[in-house]
Amino acid sequence: MVHRYAGGPEQAERILANPFYRNLADALSGTQEYMAAEKLYELHHDDRFDLVVIDTPPTRNALDFLDAPGRLTRFLDHRLYRALMLPTKLGLRVVNAAAQAMLRTISKVVGGAVIADVIAFFDAFDGMEAGFKERAVAVEALLSNPDTNYVVVTSPRRAAVDEAAYFAERLAEHHLSVSAVIVNRRHPRFGSMTSSEVARRAAAAEADRAPDAGLWANLDELTRVAEDEDAVVAPIVGRAAEDDDRIPVVSVPLLVDDVHDLDGLATVAGHLFASARRRG
Numbered sequence: 001m002v003h004r005y006a007g008g009p010e011q012a013e014r015i016l017a018n019p020f021y022r023n024l025a026d027a028l029s030g031t032q033e034y035m036a037a038e039k040l041y042e043l044h045h046d047d048r049f050d051l052v053v054i055d056t057p058p059t060r061n062a063l064d065f066l067d068a069p070g071r072l073t074r075f076l077d078h079r080l081y082r083a084l085m086l087p088t089k090l091g092l093r094v095v096n097a098a099a100q101a102m103l104r105t106i107s108k109v110v111g112g113a114v115i116a117d118v119i120a121f122f123d124a125f126d127g128m129e130a131g132f133k134e135r136a137v138a139v140e141a142l143l144s145n146p147d148t149n150y151v152v153v154t155s156p157r158r159a160a161v162d163e164a165a166y167f168a169e170r171l172a173e174h175h176l177s178v179s180a181v182i183v184n185r186r187h188p189r190f191g192s193m194t195s196s197e198v199a200r201r202a203a204a205a206e207a208d209r210a211p212d213a214g215l216w217a218n219l220d221e222l223t224r225v226a227e228d229e230d231a232v233v234a235p236i237v238g239r240a241a242e243d244d245d246r247i248p249v250v251s252v253p254l255l256v257d258d259v260h261d262l263d264g265l266a267t268v269a270g271h272l273f274a275s276a277r278r279r280g
Contacts, residue, residue, distance in 0.1 A: 005131030020117040034068035069140040149179035156229035
């Protein structure tokens with residue numbers, strides 16, 4: 001992006017070689033998330049791909065990803081940014097006394113060399129703000145485009161479901177809607193009996209010392225686990241059902257093997273679309 005919006009190779013190299021820029025790029029909160037959003041924009045406009053899928057880390061990182069373009073535009077519009085740019089536009093000797101006092105105070109804390117690097121960076125960056133703002137606005141528009149869909153993936157655990165519900169609420173605050181909810185690694189149900197019915201059969205089999213008593217005990221345990229998971233995911237399922245657009249909630253069962261190849265992905269896809277077909 002620096003090379004794209006710089007006035008020429010010399011301006012780009014001045015920025016890239018600046019110590020303040022290197023620290024900014026490596027350590028500033030949100031920088032990686034913004035560049036991930038920038039990469040999404042780049043891939044979206046790459047004719048080699050029909051679909052781009054982003055698998056985000058946990059919720060907080062996903063929210064940082066969504067916030068990053070707006071954070072950049074707010075920074076470039078912020079009065080602090082304009083104050084930092086003022087010395088580079090007017091020259092330090094003609095900056096007002098208040099700005100000079102502020103720079104001297106900061107210099108005492110972080111050192112004169114750091115302040116010099118900062119001023120040199122903003123001097124080199126002069127004229128590139130419009131390009132960066134325009135691109136950030138375009139990335140933000142892509143994230144809110146109707147063709148961009150958000151799928152919340154959770155597991156049948158209380159903490160995970162609470163996190164998924166929180167994420168859906170935050171998406172709504174961004175005026176973004178959830179297209180689907182996937183509940184992953186659910187224990188399957190075997191038959192239609194309730195856990196109490198299975199428990200009675202298991203107790204009777206054990207009392208009679210039946211050959212299949214161990215199987216009934218195993219079914220009893222699995223059925224109780226499945227019912228507990230149903231209770232855990234019930235709130236998010238109910239919330240999806242109450243939504244005006246009837247958000248689909250689909251499940252992927254706990255599989256025998258880990259998913260690590262194309263065959264595993266095909267198995268997951270089969271469960272997802274089978275669940276979608278059952279819904280309607």
